[in-house]
Amino acid sequence: DQQVKQNSPSLSVQEGRISILNCDYTNSMFDYFLWYKKYPAEGPTFLISISSIKDKNEDGRFTVFLNKSAKHLSLHIVPSQPGDSAVYFCAAVRGSQGNLIFGKGTKLSVKP
Amino acid sequence: EAGVVQSPRYKIIEKKQPVAFWCNPISGHNTLYWYLQNLGQGPELLIRYENEEAVDDSQLPKDRFSAERLKGVDSTLKIQPAELGDSAVYLCASRKGQGSTEAFFGQGTRLTVV
Numbered sequence: 001d002q003q004v005k006q007n008s009p010s011l012s013v014q015e016g017r018i019s020i021l022n023c024d025y026t027n028s029m030f031d032y033f034l035w036y037k038k039y040p041a042e043g044p045t046f047l048i049s050i051s052s053i054k055d056k057n058e059d060g061r062f063t064v065f066l067n068k069s070a071k072h073l074s075l076h077i078v079p080s081q082p083g084d085s086a087v088y089f090c091a092a093v094r095g096s097q098g099n100l101i102f103g104k105g106t107k108l109s110v111k112p
Numbered sequence: 113e114a115g116v117v118q119s120p121r122y123k124i125i126e127k128k129q130p131v132a133f134w135c136n137p138i139s140g141h142n143t144l145y146w147y148l149q150n151l152g153q154g155p156e157l158l159i160r161y162e163n164e165e166a167v168d169d170s171q172l173p174k175d176r177f178s179a180e181r182l183k184g185v186d187s188t189l190k191i192q193p194a195e196l197g198d199s200a201v202y203l204c205a206s207r208k209g210q211g212s213t214e215a216f217f218g219q220g221t222r223l224t225v226v
Contacts (some may be wrong), residue, residue: 041222043217044216097162101157
């Protein structure tokens with residue numbers, strides 16, 4: 001049973017527009033949520049995280065929103081750039097030292 | 113600061129042969145993970161170390177997989193014997209420890225079993 005779900009395998013967005021990547025989870029005990037970005041033939045790179053006690057965290061062009069009642073989080077990228085084209089993984093962790101549990105990823109393509 | 117270093121980057125072996133992967137985590141990081149990533153899937157945990165202790169190896173197929181983290185620094189993951197279904201990317205990650213949630217990944221080792 002998947003605890004972290006990314007239901008959209010792919011997303012295509014025009015350069016300069018907003019990219020919205022979604023993630024759902026089933027375990028209400030998760031304390032932190034993280035987003036990772038992965039280019040081909042490279043390991044995942046940490047992007048941004050959010051604590052379960054917050055509903056928004058922003059870092060430059062990247063903002064993560066958390067809706068605990070819906071067990072849903074989203075990553076917004078504004079404005080999208082061609083270099084943002086990659087696979088984005090949502091991950092969740094219980095406690096500050098637990099295991100990262102990943103979704104299957106969403107492949108983002110930003111077209112010039 | 114150097115990142116997580118893994119070697120080799122690529123490995124091709126015949127089935128039933130042994131194979132080993134090596135990981136050097138970021139200096140000072142107490143937590144070390146080994147993850148397995150199949151094509152089109154997210155990383156799946158194999159084993160987690162806190163210093164030299166394996167605190168979660170529940171997902172490690174112990175009949176053929178083994179791991180060690182001597183002195184709480186470098187780690188080795190071994191498969192013996194390898195099967196065709198073991199073809200995947202093996203990722204190592206490390207995390208600083210208390211109060212730090214993000215883990216940093218190496219580039220991974222792509223294993224192909226033929």
